[in-house]
Amino acid sequence: MKAALLSVGTELLFGQITNTNTVYLSRKLNALGIDVMYHFTVGDNPERLAEMIETSFKDCDLVITTGGLGPTQDDMTKEIACQVMGDHLVMHDDILQSIRARMLSYKRVMTDNNIKQAEMPSRCRIFYNDSGTAPGFALDRAKADGSGEKQWIACMPGPPKEMTRMFEKSVQPWLEELAEGCLFYREIRTFGVGESDLETILMPVIDGQTDPTVATYAKNGETMVRVASKRETAEDAKAAVDKMTGRIEELCGQYIYSYDGEDYSQVVGKLLIERGLSISCAESCTGGMFAAALTDIPGISAVFDRGLVTYSNQAKIDELGVKPETLEKHGAVSKETALEMAAGVKRVSGSDIGISVTGIAGPDGGTPEKPAGLVYIGFAYGDRLECREIKRTLNDRGRNRRNAMLSMFDVIYRNI
Amino acid sequence: MKAALLSVGTELLFGQITNTNTVYLSRKLNALGIDVMYHFTVGDNPERLAEMIETSFKDCDLVITTGGLGPTQDDMTKEIACQVMGDHLVMHDDILQSIRARMLSYKRVMTDNNIKQAEMPSRCRIFYNDSGTAPGFALDRAKADGSGEKQWIACMPGPPKEMTRMFEKSVQPWLEELAEGCLFYREIRTFGVGESDLETILMPVIDGQTDPTVATYAKNGETMVRVASKRETAEDAKAAVDKMTGRIEELCGQYIYSYDGEDYSQVVGKLLIERGLSISCAESCTGGMFAAALTDIPGISAVFDRGLVTYSNQAKIDELGVKPETLEKHGAVSKETALEMAAGVKRVSGSDIGISVTGIAGPDGGTPEKPAGLVYIGFAYGDRLECREIKRTLNDRGRNRRNAMLSMFDVIYRNI
Secondary structure (H helix, E strand, C coil): CEEEEEEECHHHHCCCCCCCHHHHHHHHHHHCCCEEEEEEEECCCHHHHHHHHHHHHHHCCEEEEECCCCCCCCCCHHHHHHHHHCCCEEECHHHHHHHHHHHHHCCCCCCHHHHHCCEEECCCEEECCCCCCCCEEEEEEECCCCCCCEEEEEEECCCHHHHHHHHHHHHHHHHHHHCCCEEEEEEEEECCCCHHHHHHHHHHHHCCCCCCEEEEEEECCEEEEEEEEEECCHHHHHHHHHHHHHHHHHHHHHHEEECCCCCHHHHHHHHHHHHCCCEEEEECCCCCHHHHHHCCCCCHHHCEEEEEEECCHHHHHHHHCCCHHHHHHHCCCCHHHHHHHHHHHHHHHCCCEEEEEEECCCCCCCCCCCCCCCEEEEEEECCEEEEEEECCCCCCHHHHHHHHHHHHHHHHHHHC | CEEEEEEECHHHHCCCCCCCHHHHHHHHHHHCCCEEEEEEEECCCHHHHHHHHHHHHHHCCEEEEECCCCCCCCCCHHHHHHHHHCCCEEECHHHHHHHHHHHHHCCCCCCHHHHHCCEEECCCEEECCCCCCCCEEEEEEECCCCCCCEEEEEEECCCHHHHHHHHHHHHHHHHHHHCCCEEEEEEEEECCCCHHHHHHHHHHHHCCCCCCEEEEEEECCEEEEEEEEEECCHHHHHHHHHHHHHHHHHHHHHHEEECCCCCHHHHHHHHHHHHCCCEEEEECCCCCHHHHHHCCCCCHHHCEEEEEEECCHHHHHHHHCCCHHHHHHHCCCCHHHHHHHHHHHHHHHCCCEEEEEEECCCCCCCCCCCCCCCEEEEEEECCEEEEEEECCCCCCHHHHHHHHHHHHHHHHHHHC
């Protein structure tokens, strides 16, 4: 089964809101074994909306729309769906009652606009709305090719809270009846390898593969591998993905840190909690990003003690006991300073692990000897005291900072 | 001029990444007076990509694609653009040189895949890529209707950092040449007021307005106001927006912190640098987010001395001199602790300003008296020592943390 997602709303075309509905629905549909072929967004315009529904039906059996079901003049998804699918609107008294009850509970007056929301296509399946006034619905029609096969449209409201609730409660069970085949996929996350290098390494399992499929892609400075399989049962699909995952691990296991799409901070945070290893950090160029990422994990307070963002030299001396001579002789961005920072934060906190970072984030502050992108990460754990040097020569403050932060997680992951 | 945005990448159809490129480009194009008619997303599939370009050209003069310019097998936007627009690929030696230089600086080997990236359409305008290996380009063709008018396609890489840089540096100037009419718009950012309240306040300037238009929208826990005008000259459009901005300031000036779309961290960071006010911070529930946001600003090292992420009680005692009695009597999340944290970080750093935060981020850890969402912000500046209490009762860790961080910037902004 092939589907198109059609988002309706001029505010999307103005870029005023980010379309998160398509992300949510794509994942849900893929999980049901429905192939998502297109995402389309159109404004509140009847002709273009009708045209995009017809365009979708050229390749797809199913069109799912979000938006345009509200009470105002520019909401017209219902009318256009009727027009395309060959149906007409009739008043549904039970919906009218529930809108009236909702308005009463809001202490709002029922307007003509609200009454319009109780009109629904005559032969549709209704999806009730628990969290708003606009119900959704599904309609079908026979394919124009005379094959006797059907095409479906399902229309849901645009606000993500209403849509996701309606999907989970009503649309998903309906789709489970319609769909055939089950898709399972896995996002494998790597660090320390570029996309083209990784693709070259994985070519033996990418080339000529039809199921499971293996594809690499870059996201936020990391390289991901997606493995997907579609089989008759969910178990078969998962087994095929698992087997392929084993081959991928043989080829590039040294770069992999997660097999289920988790962030590096989540992977490391959970590992620290699991092992009961306490940690504190000393950050310079990342300015608190590492601590902020780690403390985003619920329950991390069991192991995370403190983070010291020692931006100035004086702060490094005061808070971490870095020697003024070290700063003078080697500079704040040096292996020696990184090591003293890591040892210092481990000592003052009494944590099992002390991790530090100092570097030149850019765009200014670089020199020929120490260019923007140069970063040192210190790691103190038990008797070990080590340093990793990163040279990237990249004049992008955001990317240098993010890469430095990810490298800190990588240093911990590879050493505990 | 009418445009369609075409995003290319199977990962988008899987819902693995959120499409932020369309948000960015929609805003930029609207600002240039170009109407965005459609957003389309297709997978890495040559036939469907070609078909969607042709579908776009039915209504639009301009198609902007993002994605599919990478070095790997499934990247085929360049080839398909050539096929649709009637051109062919040729090797561009200058691009080959720059890719080679980039690979050298990364200490990576040049692969056949990378060489492929130096092939570009023969008669295109090239958009160089400062932050990645894939260049972008623009191509035109004559309309099929024999009118002698032209249609354009512009292709950019998918990673948002590369795309936005390329757009600002190369694509925007090119579009300014193509587009007619001048749109000027301003994003006014507010804090501390919800969208529906703000809309009610601004109703006198929203209702019935056609130019400039005024619209409110919510983004990341903040409420924005967009004021836009389209006139014959850029000066006229700006003058109309300026005049309307004055009226908006009269209506809701107390909530506004930025008139040009800058983040709260940028606004406050620049203000601190400008005034030469040094600052240090002590964070608990935000775990370094405030320091990380502030240190994202180039040049902040002139005023930011240190940030202490005192997650454990012991860290609050050790690093900030918070009294054990205070923690015992009032708890870590209390006005008293917040005040001692702010005074403590001001004292140990010697900074002009000490700002602190302690709160319950959730989802766990809340009690009936101190629910998730309760946050205290301490502020020490000169002889002043003050506290702001925030009660939100929201069980969303990410939103509570983000709101706490923004409130810290708000406390500073309203008090210096």
